[in-house]
Amino acid sequence: MEPFLKKFFPVVYTRMKDDTKISNYCKFDSQLLTSFTSSLYVAGLVASFFASSITRYFGRKPSILAGGAAFLSGSALNGAATNLYMLIFGRVLLGVGVGFANQAVPLYLSEMAPPRYRGAINNGFQLCIAIGVLSANFINFATEKIEGGWGWRISLVMAAIPATFLTIGSLFLPETPNSLIQRFNDEQKAKTMLQRIRGTTDVEAEFNDLIKASLVSKSIEHPIKKIMQNKYRPQLVMAIAIPFFQQVTGINVIAFYAPVLLRTIGLSESVSLIMSALIAGVVGTASTLLSMLVVDKLGRRVMLICGGVQMFVSQIMIGSVMAAQLGDHGSINKGYAHFVLTMISIYVSGFAWSWGPLGWLVPSEIFPLEIRSVGQSIVVAVNFVFTFVVAQTFLGMLCHFKSGIFFFFGGWVAVMTAFVYLLLPETKKVPIEVMERVWREHWFWKRIVEEFDDKSNMEPA
Numbered sequence: 001m002e003p004f005l006k007k008f009f010p011v012v013y014t015r016m017k018d019d020t021k022i023s024n025y026c027k028f029d030s031q032l033l034t035s036f037t038s039s040l041y042v043a044g045l046v047a048s049f050f051a052s053s054i055t056r057y058f059g060r061k062p063s064i065l066a067g068g069a070a071f072l073s074g075s076a077l078n079g080a081a082t083n084l085y086m087l088i089f090g091r092v093l094l095g096v097g098v099g100f101a102n103q104a105v106p107l108y109l110s111e112m113a114p115p116r117y118r119g120a121i122n123n124g125f126q127l128c129i130a131i132g133v134l135s136a137n138f139i140n141f142a143t144e145k146i147e148g149g150w151g152w153r154i155s156l157v158m159a160a161i162p163a164t165f166l167t168i169g170s171l172f173l174p175e176t177p178n179s180l181i182q183r184f185n186d187e188q189k190a191k192t193m194l195q196r197i198r199g200t201t202d203v204e205a206e207f208n209d210l211i212k213a214s215l216v217s218k219s220i221e222h223p224i225k226k227i228m229q230n231k232y233r234p235q236l237v238m239a240i241a242i243p244f245f246q247q248v249t250g251i252n253v254i255a256f257y258a259p260v261l262l263r264t265i266g267l268s269e270s271v272s273l274i275m276s277a278l279i280a281g282v283v284g285t286a287s288t289l290l291s292m293l294v295v296d297k298l299g300r301r302v303m304l305i306c307g308g309v310q311m312f313v314s315q316i317m318i319g320s321v322m323a324a325q326l327g328d329h330g331s332i333n334k335g336y337a338h339f340v341l342t343m344i345s346i347y348v349s350g351f352a353w354s355w356g357p358l359g360w361l362v363p364s365e366i367f368p369l370e371i372r373s374v375g376q377s378i379v380v381a382v383n384f385v386f387t388f389v390v391a392q393t394f395l396g397m398l399c400h401f402k403s404g405i406f407f408f409f410g411g412w413v414a415v416m417t418a419f420v421y422l423l424l425p426e427t428k429k430v431p432i433e434v435m436e437r438v439w440r441e442h443w444f445w446k447r448i449v450e451e452f453d454d455k456s457n458m459e460p461a
Contacts, residue, residue, distance in 0.1 A: 001140070003149030008084050009033050026399035031392075032084075038391035039088050043095025044102070045384035051103035052377035056223075059179045060108040061170060067100030068167030072160055079157025094159070101166070102380045106364035107372065111176040112197055115431045119295035119361055123288065126357030130288040132162065134281025177207075178369060181214040209433035210369075217370035227371045227378070234445040235366050238424070239375050243383035245416035246359035247390055249311060250409030251351045283345050287352035299428040300358055301420060307354020308417030312410050314347035319406030326403065355416075359383075362424070365432050 005013040012030045015022055047070075055063045074093030081087040106125055113121040139158055143151030174197075180190040190210065194203045227236055295303060318340055325336045367375035398405050425438040425445070439445040 001144050001152050001155075004152040006149075008036070008081075008087060030395065034392050034395055036084075036088055036091060038388045039091045040095035040098060041384045041388035041391060043092040044099035045095075045381055045388065047096040047099025048103050048377055048380040048384060051100045051380075052373050054100075055104050055107065055376075056373035057183065059175050059183060060104045060111070061173050061175050063100045063104035064108065064170040064173065065167060067097045067104065068163055068170055069097075070094070070100065071097035071163035072167060075157055075159035075163055078159070079153050081153075081156075090156075097163070099380065099384070102360075102383070103376055106360050107376050108173075108176060110361075110364040110432060111178045114198060116296060116429050118365060118432070119300070119428060120292045122361040122364060123292045123295055123357040125360055126352075127285065127288045127292060130281070130285040130352060130356070134285050137278075137281045177210060178213070178372075181210055182217055182369065185214075187211065206431065206433070209431060213369035213433045216368065217372075219370070223371050223374040227374055230448055230451060232368075232371055233448050234439045234442075235368075235371070235375055236378070238366055239363055239378040240382050241416075241419060242359055242363055243379050244386050245412070245419065246355050247383065247386035248409060248412040249351055249355055249416070250315060250406070250413070251348075251356070279341070279345050279348055283348045284352040284356070287349040288357055291353040291357050295358070295361070296428055299426050300362055301424055301426050303354045304358055304420045304424070305417055307350045307358075308413050308420070310350030311347050311355075312413045312417065314343045314350065315406045315410035315413065318343045318347070319403050319410065322403035322406070362427065365427055365430075366435055368436060369433070 002013065002017075009030060009032060012033055051063050051066070054066065070093050074090045074095075074097060077086055077090030077093060079090075081090060106122060109122045109125060110118055136155075139155050143155045145151070146154070174193060177190040177194040177197075180186055180193060191203065191207050194207055194210070195201050198206075226232065227239075291303065321336055321340055321343075325333070363379040364376065394405075397408070401408060423442075423444060425442040427435065427438055430438060436449075439449050
């Protein structure tokens with residue numbers, strides 16, 4: 001919003017309004033502006049390491065509560081900001097909230113969900129993020145029209161509404177059976193909870209798997225050292241590769257800077273905001289809902305591969321049109337602008353029904369209990385590191401790469417699609433406590449896992 005830029009980033013505002021010589025691709029290239037955006041992810045990265053210990057030793061519920069409280073504080077500070085320091089500190093607190101929530105919520109959902117519905121329930125996490133994006137964009141569009149230039153305050157402080165639901169709601173959440181066994185060794189309480197959430201007393205098989213997993217978990221004193229063993233090499237590779245690939249799909253081009261990108265091709269402030277709402281919000285939410293309905297039928301691999309192809313094709317098309325039609329000055333004609341908007345919509349849809357939700361689902365379901373908390377921390381940490389890198393460098397890359405930015409991210413989408421095809425086994429409907437068998441049956445990973453088993457058997461008792 002222009003009043004927001006004028007108050008906190010006057011150099012960018014002046015460049016946007018008055019500098020007719022600067023390239024279309026470079027108007028928003030400001031390290032200060034990107035520092036505001038990416039400060040959230042640095043804070044989230046640091047917080048995720050603390051969240052790992054809290055989740056492991058105190059349970060999933062306290063981490064969710066801590067995340068909600070940090071969200072509340074950050075949104076209040078942002079809404080009341082009078083200078084850039086208050087604004088960035090509020091953003092840092094929001095980052096702490098994201099760090100705790102990303103650590104605990106996917107684990108909580110995966111541990112509470114029945115195996116046959118785990119994909120759909122865990123994808124609800126991404127669906128709610130998509131609904132948040134939709135809400136935020138419409139709030140921006142509405143508050144941008146408020147006279148007096150203070151609409152941005154309402155936009156930022158309204159983050160306190162979902163934060164309140166998260167904070168108060170977490171007080172009423174039951175703890176997962178996995179956490180109850182891991183922390184208290186209270187088998188009867190854990191069994192009662194498992195029967196309650198499954199709606200049946202016939203839970204012996206799943207409960208026995210939980211007990212076995214817990215015994216292994218309690219024998220692990222140094223989970224970070226443990227996850228480095230060859231036995232857990234497949235999970236470690238996925239914990240690093242999947243969140244890395246999720247960030248280099250280029251989705252942050254849309255998520256962070258959609259209005260900036262749309263203004264780059266010549267649309268007005270109001271039109272940019274409403275188109276951002278429609279593309280990132282409506283298309284994203286509808287596609288994520290579709291993902292929930294089909295993920296436990298089609299499986300993870302099919303969706304990741306098909307979504308990758310959809311994103312690749314649309315990015316190449318966007319890059320080609322912008323390379324041919326958008327120079328350093330002026331704008332492209334309406335016909336090409338509409339085509340770019342259509343391709344962006346197709347791209348967002350491809351991400352929202354594949355790598356968006358599955359980038360969180362797959363890592364949350366592949367770790368055995370003994371390394372689950374530290375594994376999820378690695379996922380969150382890698383996600384934050386590369387979210388920060390992309391957020392911090394994107395505007396500069398847009399300025400220097402120009403339309404080539406889309407070919408850059410398109411290349412990564414091709415790589416990740418090949419990675420899934422070759423190295424990711426199918427995990428749909430596999431109980432979370434016996435997930436290790438998918439690696440033993442995979443053409444590549446079974447050699448690494450079996451090699452560890454052979455070495456273990458050769459060691460003297």
